[in-house]
Amino acid sequence: MIEAQALSKRYGAKTAVDAVSFTVQPGKVTGFLGPNGAGKSTTMRMIVGLDSPSGGHVTVNGARYATHRAPLREVGALLDAKAVHTKRSAYNHLRAMAATHGIPNSRVKEVIDLTGLGPVAKKRVGGFSLGMGQRLGIAAALLGDPHTVILDEPVNGLDPEGVQWVRHLAKGLASEGRTVFLSSHLMSEMAQTADHLIVIGRGRIIADAPIQSIIDGQGRVRVRVRADRPQDLLGSLAGDGVTSQVLEPELIEITGVEPRRIAEIALRERVLVYELTPIQVSLEDAYMQLTQGEVEYHSGNPAADQTSGGQGAVHRDDAQIAPTAEKGR
Ligand SMILES: Nc1ncnc2c1ncn2[C@@H]1O[C@H](COP(=O)(O)OP(=O)(O)OP(=O)(O)O)[C@@H](O)[C@H]1O
Numbered sequence: 001m002i003e004a005q006a007l008s009k010r011y012g013a014k015t016a017v018d019a020v021s022f023t024v025q026p027g028k029v030t031g032f033l034g035p036n037g038a039g040k041s042t043t044m045r046m047i048v049g050l051d052s053p054s055g056g057h058v059t060v061n062g063a064r065y066a067t068h069r070a071p072l073r074e075v076g077a078l079l080d081a082k083a084v085h086t087k088r089s090a091y092n093h094l095r096a097m098a099a100t101h102g103i104p105n106s107r108v109k110e111v112i113d114l115t116g117l118g119p120v121a122k123k124r125v126g127g128f129s130l131g132m133g134q135r136l137g138i139a140a141a142l143l144g145d146p147h148t149v150i151l152d153e154p155v156n157g158l159d160p161e162g163v164q165w166v167r168h169l170a171k172g173l174a175s176e177g178r179t180v181f182l183s184s185h186l187m188s189e190m191a192q193t194a195d196h197l198i199v200i201g202r203g204r205i206i207a208d209a210p211i212q213s214i215i216d217g218q219g220r221v222r223v224r225v226r227a228d229r230p231q232d233l234l235g236s237l238a239g240d241g242v243t244s245q246v247l248e249p250e251l252i253e254i255t256g257v258e259p260r261r262i263a264e265i266a267l268r269e270r271v272l273v274y275e276l277t278p279i280q281v282s283l284e285d286a287y288m289q290l291t292q293g294e295v296e297y298h299s300g301n302p303a304a305d306q307t308s309g310g311q312g313a314v315h316r317d318d319a320q321i322a323p324t325a326e327k328g329r
Helices: 040-047 090-100 105-114 130-142 160-175 187-193 211-218 230-237 259-268 283-291
Strands: 002-011 014-024 029-033 055-060 075-078 148-152 179-183 196-201 204-210 222-227 243-248 251-255 273-278
Touching: 002 040, 014 040, 014 055, 014 196, 014 204, 029 040, 029 160, 029 187, 040 055, 040 075, 040 148, 040 179, 075 130, 090 105, 090 130, 105 130, 130 148, 130 160, 148 160, 160 179, 160 187, 187 283, 196 211, 196 283, 204 211, 204 283, 211 283, 222 230, 222 259, 230 243, 230 251, 230 259, 259 273
Parallel strands: 029 179, 029 196, 075 148, 148 179
Antiparallel strands: 002 014, 002 055, 196 204, 222 251, 222 273, 243 251
16 A cells, blocks of 8 residues: 655755645555646655655555565566666566565566566667566566555557556456556556546646546536537527537537436427437546646647536545646646
8 A cells, every 4th residue: 555645745946746645555556647747757756765755755555665674575666667777688687686685586587477578588678679678667566576566657668468468467466455556648548457546737636536436527428419400409408517519500519418308308399309429438538627727738739629618526535626727828
């Protein structure tokens, strides 16, 4: 288990992590999401003692990382896959790590097999592809058979088979009762892997909830309607929280009304409806809505949905989470 209490990190005038408190529970995969520069890596680095907090504290399995007698057995982390001695072979790199913790060579062989590094284990790490480097980083994280596994962008550079492998690995580790905390910018992958999400923006927690409740919480019901007189329908539907967008003369998208209510009103107004399709909210949609005020580094997004009304707060299991801030400029 990872427990952070009012954890902060400042670099000069920059507050990278701003008094965050959260718990990463064992037995599930917890995804850590946030825009570029939100503070994910800094938080992960503080968990494993690579950065010292400016305020607050964080423990892993009940104690600060540095106070564990054999930290590799408590927590394994992939933080920067490039941080290896490039002239060593993968095998020697892992053996050197294992030696410092009294981990037997048999475990080195095990993690090499587990991560599919067998064919290149004796080759110099300097010549590794990004994906091979990631696999080596994951092998190192698993070396001590740790209770807690932290993976920062583990699928970065992996091919589809590798991405799938990381997914199964993360789920498998969680099903063994371990704590699995991973970050990724790949929403579709996160949607398939994580049970729970912590979303951070500008150093603060925006959401901390089961993945489905984050999707549901952000997704006000949206329905695509084809009708012969959409304006008449819209006139009768107008009300609190209902927004709409005319896509084509006979095609509209309505947000905030259940499909059945739309059908009832259409019947009453004698509007011919020939399509009524609820639109599924994806994790990506929910994430974009949650973080729309939190993105520091914008890339123009011409496809951004301009029609959504204000979004409500997402709720944690137990407590309310700050509502999304207003749109950043
Ligand atoms: N060593 C450092 N010195 C100064 N500023 C830093 C340092 N490390 C991180 N920062 C700043 O702290 C903020 C958080 O960075 P961090 O790398 O934790 O974000 P992130 O969420 O991991 O981003 P990304 O998704 O781009 O990896 C950023 O504004 C970053 O520029």
